[in-house]
Structures are given as C-alpha cells and as structure tokens.
Amino acid sequence: MTGNSPDFTVSLRAAGLRPTRQRVALARVLFEGGHRHVTAESLHAEVKATPMPVSLATVYNTLNQFRDAGLLREVVVAPGRSYFDTNTGHHHHFFVETDGELHDFPSDEVTIAGLPAPPEGTRLSRVDVIVRVRR
Template identity: 40%
Template sequence: MKSPLNREQTIDLLRAHDINLTQPRIDIAHVLFSRMEHLSADQILAMVNETSPSASKATVYNTLKVLREAGLIREVIVDPTKVFFDPNTEPHHHLYDVVTGCLTDIPNHTLRVEGMPDLPPGMVADGIDIVVRMRPGLQSMGGEGALSH
C-alpha cells in the first residue's frame, strides 16, 4: 500500500497525471491521499468543507471521476447504495462490515480464486474485485437467546 501524501506531494501527483489543478481538486485529492482510507463522496465533501468550503457535491463527484479515469483511485461498490473511493490501486480485495459500514483491505496474496469462466472471444480478464460482506454471527450477538422473544 502506498504511503500517505502531504499537500505538495498530492499536487505533484496530480501534475504528473496532467490533471488540471484547481483549489477544490487539490483539496479533494489531498483528503484522499493524506489519509489513504476508503471514503464515500459524502465523507470527502464533509472533510473538504471542514477546512475550506470550496467544493460542492457535483465538484466532488466530477473530481473523483477524473481521479478514477487517471488510475489514481478505485471505486468500490459494496452495495447498490454505498460506494467507496480507494486510493490504494494495487491489486487487493475488501472486507465490508454491513453493520458499521467499515471497509478494510484484504491483501491480494491472502485470497486465492480458482477457475475463471470462459470469456467471450477477443476478451481478456481485466481484474477480479472481491468484496466479502460480513456481519456479527449469533455467537457475537449473545447466542440463540438474542433471537428469541
């Protein structure tokens, strides 16, 4: 996993990818790359606007699209209503706690996928993204008694 970047390193990264520098883009990218965490667009917007209200929701989404298209972040869809943006673009997978909403990395080498479906002619696999959704089991919720009325 990459190390967190300071503001100047974030600006250098954007320049290296020919991304037009605007204050909101720098602020949004800095939130992502200084933390190296999985964040939703709403979380990013709130963090950016804590320090300098320079971004709208549309600006956040547009910037995230630019960063994704440049290969600087990954979009992780954990369910149809919840999307995270991941500054770790190295091959890896995710654990998603459906109760807390926490998304954590699973190192690529700890998960093995055997077998691939036949792809249509002329197509090659571009990657495999696995999200393991988890919740507390009966034991951690107080055993069977937790379900009785």
C-alpha cells in the first residue's frame, strides 16, 4: 500500500467534482501539507513543472470550483488579484502591504464586540478582519 497521501479522489467526489487528473494534482499541491495562500499565477507556476502540468485556464476554473465547493476561501485584500486560502475555518488575516504577503491568525482569541446590526433585509454572511501592516 502507498499509505500516506489522503485520497483526493474521494474528497473531490464528495464535493461534487469529478476527480480528474488535473483537479487531483491541484488538490495535492494545495491540501497536502499545511495551510497555504496561493494566487492563480503562483499555483500555475508551481504546477507547471510537475509531471501533471495544468493550463492556466484550468487553474482558474479549479480555484473557482474549489471555492464554490467550500474547499477554499477567496481573500481579497489588494486591488488586482485574488488570493485563495486553504484554511476555510474561522480565522482572520495579516496582510503585509509592502510585499503582498498574507498570514492567517486564529479568530479564537479575538473578540469583536459592538458590531451594528446588518442593514434591513440582509443577513450576515461573514466578518473579515484584515490587519494591515508594513515593513
């Protein structure tokens, strides 16, 4: 038995996505190992050199599908590009403005009190906290 790599075939199927070779390859890069932040370009660059290179169009498609399926979270902190975060649990972000780096921090220890009620006719979707820092 190979033994040590999660079966992305089944998790993709569970998410309602066909486990194609490209999606499995991307899932491996994304979800094997700890949490990560990628952009479409950075992920494409990373996967381009592997035995299963994936086109940029598919990288975009896949990131959007994974996001829609709840496997990724899209993070928008700066104009012009989207980040995708493999951590989909409750957490917030440091954004290092001077070099475009993004870091998670858990929301456990953070308390936000006194938020106003959502506008009439809307329901809460999520609260994002972005701590912007510079070097």
